[in-house]
Amino acid sequence: MTELIGRDVTKTFGGLTAVDHVDIEVGDGDIVGLIGSNGAGKSTLFNCITGALQVDEGTIEFNGTDITGTKENVIAQRGIVRVFQEVRVYEGMTARENLLASVDHGSESTFDLFRPYPDAVTKRADELLDRVGIPSEGDTLAADLNYGHRKLLELAMALMTDAELLLLDEPAAGLNPTTRTELRTLLGEINEEKTLLVVEHNMDFVMNICDRIYVLNNGELLAEGQPEAIQNDERVQQAYLGGGDE
Structure with a gap:
């Protein structure tokens, strides 16, 4: 049962309050969106959740x-x-090797790390490459993949960890319309097994995939609700939907 609860989350940098007493909840099986204009505090909140800050x-x-x-x-x-958002893959490794490198080794000894991966692990890596739509790229160096396929590879790497909650930072950024549509379908399928918290600027994408959306503005929680309510919220329209991207 996956559940993330943030209460009064606050993060300051000197005299700047980047996240200001924000409450957020992500329940089991949710796809929750997090939107806001430049400097709204989205990335800082993500960093607080993951322990980077x-x-x-x-x-x-x-x-x-x-x-x-x-x-x-x-x-x-x-x-x-x-x-x-910035693709982070091991460019000198093949796509398959990137997935194998993402496996949690737990309490294995250093010696164990040099043993060949079990057939079941390699099979899972190939299954995930197929699932994200790049099955023929398994032996291709990550550096030679196009941008869209590198983003899909990083998503497969996250799935390889068996995480319960995925935090996706602008998954649709830089993708062409066709790949963006394929990604939306893929995330819907992944959501059958995983809970998702998504930062995204493409409003069509986020409004069509999320169950609920939080809106940040200058570090504060401006609004929270279902997509239709967020789209019709005058405060959101003034602060974000009519403004620029981050």
């Missing part, structure tokens, strides 16, 4: 456990994994 005030709980102040790698092991 430590909150100054407030608490963050995951599956009933307080993870406030927990290190980033520990939070990842507990089931929260982030997929970045």
Whole structure:
């Protein structure tokens, strides 16, 4: 049962309050959107959730456990994994090797790391390449993949970890309309097994995929609700939907 709860989450940088007493909840099986204009605090909130930044005030709980102040790698092991806007893959490895490198080795010894991966692990990697739509790219160096396929590869890497909650940072950014439509379908399928928290600027994309949406403005929570309510909220229209992108 996946559940993320943030209460009064606050993060400051000097005299700037990037996230200002924000409450957020992501329930089991949800696809929740997080939108806002430039400097709204979306990335900072993501960083607080994943442990990349430590909150100054407030608490963050995951599956009933307080993870406030927990290190980033520990939070990842507990089931929260982030997929970045800037593609982060191992360019000198093949697509398949990228997935194998994402496997959680747990308490294995250093010696164990040099053993061949079990057939079941390699099979899972190939299945995930097929699932994200790049099955023929398994032996291709990540550096030789086009941008869209590198983004899909990073998503497959996150799935390889068996995370319960995926934090997707602008998954549709830079994708052509066809790939964007395919991604929307893919995320709907992934949501049958995973809970998703999505930062996205493409309003058509986010409005059509999310169950609920949070809107940040200057670090504060401006609105929260279902997509139709957010689209019709005058405060949101003034602060974001009619403004620029981040």
